[in-house]
Amino acid sequence: MSKNDILVDVRGLKKHFTKGTDVWGRAKDVLKAVDGVSFQIRRGETFGLVGESGSGKSTVGRCLIRLYDYTAGEVLFDGQDLSKLGDKQLKPYRRRIQTIFQDPYSSLNPGMTVLDLIGEPMNVHGVYKGDAERKETVGALLEKVGLKREHMYRYPHEFSGGQRQRISIARALSVRPEFVVCDEPISALDVSVQAQVINMLEDLQAEFGLTYLFIAHDLSMVRHISDRIGVMYGGRLVEVADSDELYENPLHPYTKALLSSIPIPDPKTARASSPLVYDPRSAAAAADDELREVSPGHYVAGH
Numbered sequence: 203m204s205k206n207d208i209l210v211d212v213r214g215l216k217k218h219f220t221k222g223t224d225v226w227g228r229a230k231d232v233l234k235a236v237d238g239v240s241f242q243i244r245r246g247e248t249f250g251l252v253g254e255s256g257s258g259k260s261t262v263g264r265c266l267i268r269l270y271d272y273t274a275g276e277v278l279f280d281g282q283d284l285s286k287l288g289d290k291q292l293k294p295y296r297r298r299i300q301t302i303f304q305d306p307y308s309s310l311n312p313g314m315t316v317l318d319l320i321g322e323p324m325n326v327h328g329v330y331k332g333d334a335e336r337k338e339t340v341g342a343l344l345e346k347v348g349l350k351r352e353h354m355y356r357y358p359h360e361f362s363g364g365q366r367q368r369i370s371i372a373r374a375l376s377v378r379p380e381f382v383v384c385d386e387p388i389s390a391l392d393v394s395v396q397a398q399v400i401n402m403l404e405d406l407q408a409e410f411g412l413t414y415l416f417i418a419h420d421l422s423m424v425r426h427i428s429d430r431i432g433v434m435y436g437g438r439l440v441e442v443a444d445s446d447e448l449y450e451n452p453l454h455p456y457t458k459a460l461l462s463s464i465p466i467p468d469p470k471t472a473r474a475s476s477p478l479v480y481d482p483r484s485a486a487a488a489a490d491d492e493l494r495e496v497s498p499g500h501y502v503a504g505h
């Protein structure tokens with residue numbers, strides 16, 4: 203991977219939360235939500251981040267968009283360490299990096315029309331030249347995400363969950379970002395609309411040359427959209443590999459357990475055995491947890 207190919211470079215990222223302080227003002231409990239995570243995302247690819255609830259996926263995403271200051275490590279975006287920038291210097295990066303959140307119900311202000319919701323980030327970043335252009339852009343974006351132009355005059359409660367997520371996607375894309383953090387964007391949607399949203403995200407990626415971090419705990423959809431996948435457990439990455447390689451040749455016991463719990467729709471290929479259970483005290487898990495490259499592009503911890 204040449205330096206130029208890399209859009210996002212995460213190096214030794216740590217985010218520790220402290221809960222309460224003692225009488226001397228020292229932190230009592232430290233929760234190591236992210237504890238030394240490194241990975242790179244190439245321009246134009248989708249990097250999937252998977253793991254069970256609480257493994258630290260969203261915290262990684264929030265550090266990447268600078269919603270959280272991090273405890274240690276570096277996040278380089280297009281070669282720039284964002285933690286070194288003040289608010290003014292950060293502004294262009296706040297345009298270039300956008301987020302789509304899980305819950306399309308709470309992430310859209312119910313009192314705003316779709317026109318204002320999609321137009322708001324455009325106002326903040328001044329990416330249009332007058333009301334007519336703004337309206338035209340919003341209309342075109344609505345069509346791109348499978349809605350109608352006239353929907354711009356409606357309010358979020360008039361739409362289904364899937365349609366609201368389409369509005370959130372149009373809002374994120376309105377400022378022509380390069381990198382989009384998709385934090386469980388389909389988890390709250392009906393299974394029947396999940397695949398539609400995934401296909402749409404892929405089409406938009408191809409059309410606009412987007413790079414995605416795709417966070418999910420549902421492994422079945424992640425394989426479809428991701429080029430490479432990182433598996434998180436307890437605030438650390440335990441395995442990183444190309445998507446197909448990870449599914450066909452999982453090496454870490456936690457990855458194996460995670461994969462064994464995906465329902466298989468085709469009875470001919472259905473597993474004979476029941477899902478594996480990961481025991482973090484097992485010998486393999488207890489071994490040193492640095493990632494090592496075991497075959498080209500396939501990294502695993504403690505193996």
Ligand SMILES: Nc1ncnc2c1ncn2[C@@H]1O[C@H](COP(=O)(O)OP(=O)(O)OP(=O)(O)O)[C@@H](O)[C@H]1O
Pocket residue numbers: 219233235253254255256257258259260261262419
């Ligand atoms: N703002 C916060 N303050 C304190 N603890 C936090 C905060 N945000 C996250 N955590 C804790 O950090 C750990 C990792 O949380 P995170 O949300 O990153 O996990 P996740 O893998 O994304 O899980 P989920 O899929 O449930 O969102 C959890 O134990 C969580 O309770």
